[in-house]
Amino acid sequence: AQTVTQSQPEMSVQEAETVTLSCTYDTSESDYYLFWYKQPPSRQMILVIRQEAYKQQNATENRFSVNFQKAAKSFSLKISDSQLGDAAMYFCAYRRDQGGSEKLVFGKGMKLTVNP
């Protein structure tokens, strides 16, 4: 079974600085998708960024980028120029590339604090 590991339960960063959130996963599949979701306090979970495993280029979305290392099964999220609104729980998630299977496997999450 696939597993997703977020080894750091909490991190903090100063406003305007850069922080990297780590995620590793275990799978025997060659094709899959990886996601980072953000859950702000008392607000809905939203997608931050996603990556297809067959793509070598790392995904970027404005201040958010990933470092996808397929051989190492690592998928870290880098947040540049951190803002107070980035404070949230962050979840890494994995999904197989198999027709009809849209189930996500989530990591345990990591709480990010942004200090002014």
Add this chain to the structure above:
Amino acid sequence: DVKVTQSSRYLVKRTGEKVFLECVQDMDHENMFWYRQDPGLGLRLIYFSYDVKMKEKGDIPEGYSVSREKKERFSLILESASTNQTSMYLCASSFPRYLDTQYFGPGTRLTVL
């Protein structure tokens, strides 16, 4: 904007009660999901549905059942609530396309006394 709504933000029930959690989405999504979120455990899939009247067990279905009579609505049922079902429950929906994101509701924090 996609909207996923859940019937209650907070719910308090007694042990043994039958509990219904309702989820409605307005984007004509085929897939709908129920997760349970607990500190230190992340999100765990309870059940999901890929079509009306279709359902599949997730990782922790014991003690729960679901109902999907209409495409936009997915209900989670606790037949006889127990204290270990005190948790945050999240509903999500998505299209059945390989890269489509899941859209989440605001969650229902259920306390079983």
